[in-house]
C-alpha cells in the first residue's frame with residue numbers, strides 16, 4: 001500500500017508535481033502537490049484544498065537529516081523535470097523513491 005503511494009508520488013513528480021514543505025496534517029507524512037491537490041505519500045489522504053503555501057514553510061519539527069533529504073528531493077525533482085532521457089529518468093526516480101522511503105523511516109522513528 002505504502003509502496004504504491006510512493007510510486008504514485010514519484011509518478012506525480014515526474015509529471016510536474018512539487019514536493020510540499022508542509023507535512024501531512026494527519027500523519028506528518030511527506031506530501032506532493034499537483035494542480036492544487038496535495039497527496040500524502042504516507043497515508044494517501046488528500047486534504048481539501050486550501051491555502052497550501054509552498055513558500056518557505058519550514059517544518060519546525062523536521063530533523064536536520066530530514067531537511068537535507070527534502071532539499072535533495074527538491075533538487076532531484078527539478079532534475080527529473082529537465083531530463084529527457086528515459087533511462088536517466090528511471091535512475092532519478094529510483095533515487096527519489098529511496099529518498100522518500102528514507103524520509104518516511106526518519107519520521108516513523110520520532
Ligand SMILES: [Zn+2]
Pocket residue numbers: 024025026027028029040041042043044045
Ligand atoms: Zn498523511
